[in-house]
Every structure is written in structure tokens, then in C-alpha cells.
Amino acid sequence: MAELLVTAKESLHLSVAFLSRLDGTLQHLEVVESSVPFLFREGVTQPQATTLCQAILDKRLPPVIPDLRSFPEAMKLPAARLPRIRSFVSVPVVLSDGTLYGTFCAAGLTTDKGLTKRDKALMDVLAHAASVVLDPEVREQARSAEIEGRLAPLIAAGGPAVLLQPIVDLASGVRVGAEALSRFPAAWGKAPDVCFAEAHSVGQGDQLELLALERAADHLAHVEGYVAMNVSAATLLTDACGALLRTFPLDRILLELSEHEAVEDYQALEGALAPLRRRGMRLAIDDVGAGFSSLRHIVVTSPDVIKLDRSIVYGVATDRVISTLVRALVDFGHGCHAHIVAEGVETAEDADALRALDVDYGQGWYHGRPGAPEALDPVGTPLDVRLRH
Numbered sequence: 001m002a003e004l005l006v007t008a009k010e011s012l013h014l015s016v017a018f019l020s021r022l023d024g025t026l027q028h029l030e031v032v033e034s035s036v037p038f039l040f041r042e043g044v045t046q047p048q049a050t051t052l053c054q055a056i057l058d059k060r061l062p063p064v065i066p067d068l069r070s071f072p073e074a075m076k077l078p079a080a081r082l083p084r085i086r087s088f089v090s091v092p093v094v095l096s097d098g099t100l101y102g103t104f105c106a107a108g109l110t111t112d113k114g115l116t117k118r119d120k121a122l123m124d125v126l127a128h129a130a131s132v133v134l135d136p137e138v139r140e141q142a143r144s145a146e147i148e149g150r151l152a153p154l155i156a157a158g159g160p161a162v163l164l165q166p167i168v169d170l171a172s173g174v175r176v177g178a179e180a181l182s183r184f185p186a187a188w189g190k191a192p193d194v195c196f197a198e199a200h201s202v203g204q205g206d207q208l209e210l211l212a213l214e215r216a217a218d219h220l221a222h223v224e225g226y227v228a229m230n231v232s233a234a235t236l237l238t239d240a241c242g243a244l245l246r247t248f249p250l251d252r253i254l255l256e257l258s259e260h261e262a263v264e265d266y267q268a269l270e271g272a273l274a275p276l277r278r279r280g281m282r283l284a285i286d287d288v289g290a291g292f293s294s295l296r297h298i299v300v301t302s303p304d305v306i307k308l309d310r311s312i313v314y315g316v317a318t319d320r321v322i323s324t325l326v327r328a329l330v331d332f333g334h335g336c337h338a339h340i341v342a343e344g345v346e347t348a349e350d351a352d353a354l355r356a357l358d359v360d361y362g363q364g365w366y367h368g369r370p371g372a373p374e375a376l377d378p379v380g381t382p383l384d385v386r387l388r389h
Helices: 002-012 052-057 118-157 192-201 206-220 239-245 266-278 296-301 320-335 348-356 383-388
Strands: 018-022 026-034 043-046 087-094 100-108 161-169 174-185 226-231 253-258 282-288 305-308 339-343 361-363
Touching: 002 026, 002 118, 026 100, 052 100, 052 239, 087 118, 087 348, 118 174, 118 192, 118 206, 174 192, 174 206, 192 206, 206 226, 206 239, 226 282, 239 266, 266 296, 266 361, 282 296, 282 339, 282 348, 305 320, 305 361, 320 339
Parallel strands: 174 226, 226 253, 253 282, 282 305, 305 339, 339 361
Antiparallel strands: 018 026, 018 100, 026 043, 087 100, 161 174, 161 361
């Protein structure tokens, strides 16, 4: 942006060139290239309605003004007195969506009869180049503001709603535990993993995850069996997460670490997990078979539970490739002394096939949809009894 302003200033032989942002109330001088910096400073604001730029946008003044004294309307404005501008060129900076960002301007402290429409054409080109530079940043700022605006009331209310989905022993058909699943306002139209990712992108992901963990832990007093809780590696490594988890009855918690997320420091991860596991907490690697980190999470952390992603569970009864992959992962997991949970079990046929493949536990709509704690069957209730009801 500074290079564009240098080009404008030097090409027009004026004292200053600047990019301003207009917010409807104030004009902000965002980037300034000036021969007299004590008169033109970055960060200065002034009422938008009293600026030369606004008068030009309103077509009360032309975009090229060789001599302000030729325009009584211009001489009424503060810029004609301080910093005593006498020549001026201003063109709008318009973003790709048609939004007016501000103005691209050049000014002189003396009159300049040489300013012409050709100079405006140069400024138009430079303003367009400025818009190309600004567009990604403005879009990102708007995205962040929208996310933060959505998150603020949710966080103030204590975080996302948390439902429980049963986890069932495939051999006996009885419930052994449940997974805590975060749910966000339906109006957002976004999956939970997207909501958490967005929160992390604006620096609020750790706080949101900790609130979800707290809400999940609230259910422990109302249900039997263990409760599986999800956490990202990044949040797990924070001091706040460790402190929170130590307040939970860890022998009833299965902490799920997603395979989707890369771990940069496994030594630190092991250091965070070790004291919790010594107090009875179990560890699960989630989404196995779908993430980019392959089996490294499993090899390094030696989890108690491996959860097969729904993408390699659905249709296992009829898809030979899927069943072969599940068989291999089961053998691998059992060889590592881990239990296997299949996620996304939706049919009796898939449940039977998984049981035949020696998968230990199942989770999915066939066994029960996510719901309130009171909707869960007591631990040990056989599946056939639940289905009759």
C-alpha cells in the first residue's frame, strides 16, 4: 500500500498521498506517504461529513481540484484552513463486492494547475490496486467479526448445549457409556467441528472447548457409566484445561482426541495426559480412518480406546473393502491392548457385521440418538429391550 501511495505522490508531484477508511461517521487516515508528516499522520481521524473526500463523493466537488480557492464549497471545509490544502485529487476505493472502503487521495499545500483528468485516471488505477490489496484483509475482518458476534452470547450463556449418545457393548447389547456431543444454535447452520474451528480462528476456541467440557461433566451426576468428552490437542495442552480436568471424577471420563488434528509436540501431549491417566482417566483416539495423521496418534499415545470413523463403518455389512479395513484396524487395536468403538452404526446389518469383526462397542442412531441424560437407558439394559420400547 505504501508503494502505491509513493507512486501517486511522486507521479502527481504533490506533498502527500494517503489511503483513508470511511466508516460512515469518521474518516481514518490509515496509510500516509507525506513530505510533511507533522501535518499528515497515520491514525488521525476527522468527521467524515466535513472532509474533502465526502464532498467529492457527494459530487459537491470534482475529483480533481487544481486550486481549492476556485471552489467556495471547498474553502468552507476544515482542510482548507489546516493543513491548508490547496490542490487535491480523491477517488473512491471500492471492494470486490461493491462496498465503499474509503478513498485514495493526493494533496498539495500549493495550487497545481497541472492536475488533469489524466491524473484522476492514474489515481483510479492505483485505487483499484489498493482495493485488491485490501480485499482479503477486509473479508477476514468481517468474517472474524461475524464469528465473534455469534460466539459472544453463546459463551456468556455458558457454552454450547451438550447431549449424550449411548455407547453399547456389541456382544451383549447393553449400554456401557455415552459420548457428550456439543450442539450449536440451528440458525447457524454449521456442524459442531466447524463451530469449534471458527472459534479457534478468532482466539476463542480454548474457552469454548472448556465450556463444553464443563457442560459434559455436569451430566456425570445424572447418568451411569462413563462419559466420553472431546478435546483438541491444542486445548488439552493449556494449563486451564489441565486444571479443569483435575476437578472431574477422572475414572468416569474417556477423553477423546481427534485424529484430524496434527500434533506438533507429542512429548508435551504425553506430559499433559500422564498425570490424568494415572488418576484413572482413559484416552480415546477419535475419527480413526478419516484423519490425515494416520496411526501416529495411536502409536505415540497408546490409547485405551480406538474409535472408528463413521466413514469406514457405514455399509460395512455389504462393502468388502470397508470390512477388510475394519478387520485390520481391529486386529491392530487389539494388538495394542485397545478397545474398539465403531461410530455411525445405523443399521442392524452393520451392527451384526461389526460384531462379527470383533468390534467391541457401537455408537450411532441404531443404538440411540443424542439426547438429554434422562433419555439414556440405565447401564446394562439390553438392546432388544430398548428396541421393544
